[in-house]
Structure formats: structure tokens, C-alpha cells
Amino acid sequence: MHVVVCGAGIAGLTLALQLHRQGTDVTVVEAAPGPRTEGWMLDFFGPGHAAAARMGLLPRLQELSRPVEELVWAGARGRPRARVPWARFAAALDGQLLSLLRPDLERALREQVAGRVTVRHGRRVVGFADGPGPLRVHLDDGTALEADLLVGADGLRSRVRAAAFGPVPLRLLGMHTAAFAVEDPALHAALGRRLWLTDTLDRMLGLYALEGARVAVFTVHRTPAPVPPADARAQLRAVFAGLGGLVPAVLARCPPPERIYCDVVAQVEPPRWSTGRIVLAGDACHAVSLVAGQGASLAVAGAAELARQLGTAPDLPTALAGYERTWRPVAAARQRAGRDGLEWFLPSRRTTLWARRAGLRLLAVPGAERLLLRGLLGGPDPPGGAPGHP
Ligand SMILES: Cc1cc2nc3c(=O)[nH]c(=O)nc-3n(C[C@H](O)[C@H](O)[C@H](O)COP(=O)(O)OP(=O)(O)OC[C@H]3O[C@@H](n4cnc5c(N)ncnc54)[C@H](O)[C@@H]3O)c2cc1C
Incomplete structure (x- = not known):
């Protein structure tokens, strides 16, 4: 089986790594000319943290993580309004929390696929032809790759998603x-x-x-x-x-x-995650946005789940259906939690701002963290893993 993965981001690299470990031939096509060095800080916890542990990635991620001692919230004039030791957040997540730069998470995955998986940088997937015979994946240099499966791991504005399902509004x-x-x-x-x-x-x-x-x-x-x-x-x-x-x-x-x-x-909620020999992964099918604080985490865990289904199901349609059946409810719950937590994440009313500030101050008190963390991180689920997920 030859799988073409569109996008060497968090989901694409995770999938490539897991498929390679299962003995599948993988080619990754990435639009960027090389690995990115710029990016944002990620709170990495929840299902992605658990998946990274199962994949043996945690020691390297711990090395690459950036120590944070304290979070400080400052008012409009710059005066500190609340301070919370980072350890309080980590304790509320049973220590299963890493503070990572996005490029460092990508780097840990790249190190694992280096020399094992072909990553073609500076090339874009522009379309595909999924008729009789091999699936053909068209690139922007006019060439095509033959594949048995194309995975759109190409982010929020996925080109593969648009080609497979037409425009899906954000x-x-x-x-x-x-x-x-x-x-x-x-x-x-x-x-x-x-x-x-x-x-x-x-x-x-x-x-x-x-x-x-x-x-x-x-x-x-x-x-x-x-x-x-x-x-x-x-x-x-x-x-x-x-x-x-x-x-x-x-x-x-x-x-x-x-x-x-x-x-x-x-966020994005396509009507389906797969059609024929095309399937989506990561933000391309379940972007939760930064308000849910778990996009990278879900990208890792969802891609690992897709690889697991491809490695264990008797055929491709069963694997793709199993992936969506298992993973879509998990992602949808995070999307809902993110939307429900919008006002806490970025208050638009003074009363919320004050209530959040009071909550943050309370968070500095040992023992209060579990209760408050759910509101602050916008997640109603137990943080260690996704309920119902194997
Ligand atoms: C400011 C900010 C803060 C965030 N904070 C957190 C956080 O604290 N915790 C957390 O878990 N998540 C966080 N996220 C979300 C997280 O970064 C994303 O959910 C995650 O990066 C999604 O990974 P992905 O692999 O699905 O997509 P991406 O990381 O977007 O990767 C997609 C890749 O596909 C490539 N590509 C696109 N189109 C094509 C094409 N046609 N052909 C070839 N390649 C293509 C792109 O170049 C890119 O490399 C944050 C996001 C932002 C913006």
C-alpha cells in the first residue's frame, strides 16, 4: 500500500510515522520549502499527550519543552491582577502537560521519520483523480503521484478537503x-x-x-x-x-x-471525513481553534487513531469508517467545549473578566485547580484522555 500524505504538519508527520512503523510505504508532500522554525507556544495535554506517550515520543518532547514557572495576568495598565504557578496547571492534569513551541513538536516528529519516509518540500497537492485504476495525486509542478490512499493533513484551509467535498464554510x-x-x-x-x-x-x-x-x-x-x-x-x-x-x-x-x-x-465540520480513497486528518477535518487549546493534541491523537484503523481493519472502507466513527465524537466534543468556553477564554463583559480573575486567584490556592481548570481550558472531559477512545 502506498499512502500520499498532503501536509507535513503535526497530523501529517504523526500519521507518516505510525504508518511507516506498520510497514506502509508513505510519501509526504509539503508546501513549505523546509521545516518551519517560527511558531506559537502550545499547551500540549489530553489525548495527544497520551498518544505521544504510547508512541514513545515523550522523552524527546520533554527535552524540547520550555519551562514555565508562573503565569501572570496583567490589567490594561500592566499591573499584575493574578499569578498562578505553572505547577498548579500541571498538577491538575496529573503532570501530563508540556509547554512546547509548535516547531519543536514538529521537529520531534521529523526526527522520527527522517531517512524513513520521503518528505517532498516545496510542492503542493492541487487535486486528484480517483477513478478506476490507481488514485492519481496531482502536484503543482504538473507531475502526479500514484497512490492507494490520499490523506489531506493540510490544515484549516485544506485543499484536499475542497477537492473532495467542494467548499466547506469555516x-x-x-x-x-x-x-x-x-x-x-x-x-x-x-x-x-x-x-x-x-x-x-x-x-x-x-x-x-x-x-x-x-x-x-x-x-x-x-x-x-x-x-x-x-x-x-x-x-x-x-x-x-x-x-x-x-x-x-x-x-x-x-x-x-x-x-x-x-x-x-x-472551526471546521465537513459533512464527511472520507470519500473513496481520500481521507482527512487534523485541522483539515476537525479544527477546534486555539480557544479549545487542543488542536495539536487532537492532530496527534487523531492521526494515530487513523493509522491504527488502517493497520487493523480488514479493508480500506472499514478503516476509514471506523476512524470517523471513533474520532469524530471526540473532536466534536472539544469543538463544542471550545465554543462554550469562548467568553471565559476572552471575556467581552466586565462581569466575566472579574469572575475569571477571581477564579485565577483561587487557582493559586492548592486544591482548587481541578475544579477551575475545566472552565479556564474550556474542556468538560477528563484531561488524561478521550472518553471512549481505546
Ligand atoms: C496562535 C495559536 C495557538 C495555538 N495553541 C494551541 C495549544 O495551546 N494547544 C494545542 O494543542 N493546539 C494549539 N493550536 C492549534 C494547533 O496549532 C493546530 O491545531 C495544529 O497545528 C493542527 O495541525 P495540522 O497538522 O492538522 O495542521 P497544520 O499544522 O496547519 O499543518 C498543515 C500543513 O499542511 C501544509 N499544506 C497546506 N496545504 C498544502 C498543500 N496543498 N500541499 C501540500 N502541503 C500543504 C502546510 O504548509 C502545513 O505544513 C494553536 C493554534 C494557533 C494558531
Whole structure:
């Protein structure tokens, strides 16, 4: 069996690794010219953490994880409003929580597939022909790959999904997000090992110190705009103007728009996850968005589940049906939890902001963490794994 995976992101690399371990021939096609070095900080917990443990990836992920000592929420003028030791969050998740840069998670997976799986960088999948005979996967250089299965692991705006099912509208959550890095020794020193977040209405900016004098920045703000702006830097400067603390230094050093990741915050719910010899994985079929805080986790666990089904089911249709039957309810529950937790994630009302602040202060008290974590992380399920998942 030859599987072509479109996208060397978190889901695509996980799937490639697991299929290779099962003896399947895999080719990964990735649009980016090489591994990405830029990205955002991930809280990695839940089903993906459990899957990574089963896959033997945890020791490497622990090495690559970034220690955080404390989370600090600062008000509009920059004064700290709440502080929570990172250990409180980790304790609430029985220690099954890693703080990782997205490129580091990708790196751990790449190290495992290196020399074992062909990854073709700088090439895009543009379509496929799934008629009689071998499935043909068309690339943007005019060539085609023959395959027995094409997996669209190509993210929120999946090209494979569009080719298989036609346009599937994104479920917009009324926010934009951005991520980038700035270089500032003073800002870096001020942060230390803290994750610094604004505790503000309708907009949030988070900071974490990286190597050297680099600082990772992520932002989210409410807006009805259905597409990201042409000039992300101008938008960020307008939205976050007037905030104090560490924000002015970030806005002053904000890189040009082409070096800022910026997109709508959205989920996606395609009518089906597979058709014929085409199947979707990761954000392409179950994007939960950053408000659910588990997109990468679900990408790992869902891809591992797809590989398991392909390795154990008697035939392809049974494997693809089993994958969707098992995994879709898990992803749908996380999507719902993310939507239900929107107001907690980014308060739009002063009463929520105050209630959240009180909750965060309580979180610093030993023993209160389990109760409060569900609201703050937006997840009603037990964090260790997905209910009903093998
Ligand atoms: C700011 C921010 C914070 C987040 N925080 C968290 C968090 O704390 N915890 C968490 O678990 N998740 C978090 N997430 C979500 C998480 O990053 C995503 O859910 C996850 O990266 C999805 O992985 P994926 O492999 O499905 O898709 P992606 O990571 O998007 O990978 C898709 C890949 O496909 C490639 N591609 C696209 N089209 C084509 C094509 N036509 N041909 C070839 N290649 C193609 C792309 O270049 C890319 O490499 C966050 C997301 C954002 C934006």
C-alpha cells in the first residue's frame, strides 16, 4: 500500500510515522520549502499527550519543552491582577502537560521519520483523480503521484478537503489571532520564565521568552471580519494601542506583516471525513481553534487513531469508517467545549473578566485547580484522555 500524505504538519508527520512503523510505504508532500522554525507556544495535554506517550515520543518532547514557572495576568495598565504557578496547571492534569513551541513538536516528529519516509518540500497537492485504476495525486509542478490512499493533513484551509467535498464554510468564532517573535533584551529579561498575558476585555496578548533575546508573542482579539487583514502589523497596533505594561515594547518591535502569522479563529465540520480513497486528518477535518487549546493534541491523537484503523481493519472502507466513527465524537466534543468556553477564554463583559480573575486567584490556592481548570481550558472531559477512545 502506498499512502500520499498532503501536509507535513503535526497530523501529517504523526500519521507518516505510525504508518511507516506498520510497514506502509508513505510519501509526504509539503508546501513549505523546509521545516518551519517560527511558531506559537502550545499547551500540549489530553489525548495527544497520551498518544505521544504510547508512541514513545515523550522523552524527546520533554527535552524540547520550555519551562514555565508562573503565569501572570496583567490589567490594561500592566499591573499584575493574578499569578498562578505553572505547577498548579500541571498538577491538575496529573503532570501530563508540556509547554512546547509548535516547531519543536514538529521537529520531534521529523526526527522520527527522517531517512524513513520521503518528505517532498516545496510542492503542493492541487487535486486528484480517483477513478478506476490507481488514485492519481496531482502536484503543482504538473507531475502526479500514484497512490492507494490520499490523506489531506493540510490544515484549516485544506485543499484536499475542497477537492473532495467542494467548499466547506469555516465556522468563524468572531476573533483573529496572530503569532510572531520580537527581539528585545529588556523585554526578555523582564519576562524571565513567566508566561505573561493581558487580562483585558475583547483582546489578549501573551508573551514568552525564547532563546537569546527573542520573545514569542501571540494575540487574539474579537472582530467580526471574516478574513485576516492585509496588514497584520497595522491591525495589531490599532487593536492593542493604549495597553500598558509590556505591550508598548511589543508593538514598537512588531515585525513587518509578512513575518506575522495572522488568521481568523475558526472551526471546521465537513459533512464527511472520507470519500473513496481520500481521507482527512487534523485541522483539515476537525479544527477546534486555539480557544479549545487542543488542536495539536487532537492532530496527534487523531492521526494515530487513523493509522491504527488502517493497520487493523480488514479493508480500506472499514478503516476509514471506523476512524470517523471513533474520532469524530471526540473532536466534536472539544469543538463544542471550545465554543462554550469562548467568553471565559476572552471575556467581552466586565462581569466575566472579574469572575475569571477571581477564579485565577483561587487557582493559586492548592486544591482548587481541578475544579477551575475545566472552565479556564474550556474542556468538560477528563484531561488524561478521550472518553471512549481505546
Ligand atoms: C496562535 C495559536 C495557538 C495555538 N495553541 C494551541 C495549544 O495551546 N494547544 C494545542 O494543542 N493546539 C494549539 N493550536 C492549534 C494547533 O496549532 C493546530 O491545531 C495544529 O497545528 C493542527 O495541525 P495540522 O497538522 O492538522 O495542521 P497544520 O499544522 O496547519 O499543518 C498543515 C500543513 O499542511 C501544509 N499544506 C497546506 N496545504 C498544502 C498543500 N496543498 N500541499 C501540500 N502541503 C500543504 C502546510 O504548509 C502545513 O505544513 C494553536 C493554534 C494557533 C494558531
